[in-house]
Amino acid sequence: MSTTTKRTNLNTLNAIYDLRVSPASFDFITFLASAETERVNRGFEKIKLIILKSTSNDGFRIDNFRGQAQNIHFFYNVMLQSITLFPNINAFHYCELCELPAGINSSNVFPADWTISRPTEGHLARTFVQAKHNGRLVESLKVPNYAMEALDSFLYANKKEQIITLTMREIKRDDPEGKRSMKLDSWSKYFDFLLCNTHFVPVVVRDWSRMFDEKIFARAIESPIFSDNVAIRAALYERASLNFFKVNGPTTLSLFNQRSVTAVFFEPDSHAATAKEWYKSRYEMDHGDQFPGLNSNSLFYWGPDTFENIMSCHHALIERLNP
16 A cells, blocks of 8 residues: 555545435435534545445335335435535445445544444434534535536526525425425415515425426426536525525535525424424424524524514524624
């Protein structure tokens, strides 16, 4: 082994996203933001990303609510595309256990407690909790130049400069009490307010499976490119004056970009991943707390997306950024 190779190995963090226990989903972006934060905290220069195939289910984790078609879609259209948002990833491996690169050990692996026999799930809340306790921010994703240029071309062609986005959650899964669905009447009223009283134009981002469906809001802008291309969607969130969400996977593209302005509506329910107990145990969040490790551009709103609450978020964030 050459001296150059040794130096590279010493300065590289091996980030392992283990599909034996982790989903093919937007959780991958949470993992990458965690890995980038860990790289900085531990003094590594670069990241070697390793996506480890599951030993069954055609390489994906077995679960009860993600079919193979959805796994494949998220792998190619979310996971692989999102690698471009973290420029300190300088090597990428997609492999089986028997093909793991050499030189991985407890001093250079992330998650730090990952082993072949004891895989670690990729959704790592402790990185954000540690950032909060240390008074630091989670490291930000970075939108590539090509994506920002593509977005600017779109906005110029449509003669739109000041935009506010709403990202839809249209899937019905994991919503036992209907609290994660969008209140369409509230958003329609808010869009009327924007178009009649401000210079802002609403842009709606649809679920990937609905990106060619009939428009939900007649006067809002929609384009399939925002649903289909992760980097251009991240560029949209960075360029927008404000981005609205209900709690769902795509929030990661805005929350983990320190240049994006984000409002997330959250109503706890009985589903495991949206219960108060889950946020308390993972993120040390009590009712009313903000998501740990993020800057003041983000607002975690504990309540429904009524028109009154939407307007409260609008004024809080727009006035905070434009005093």
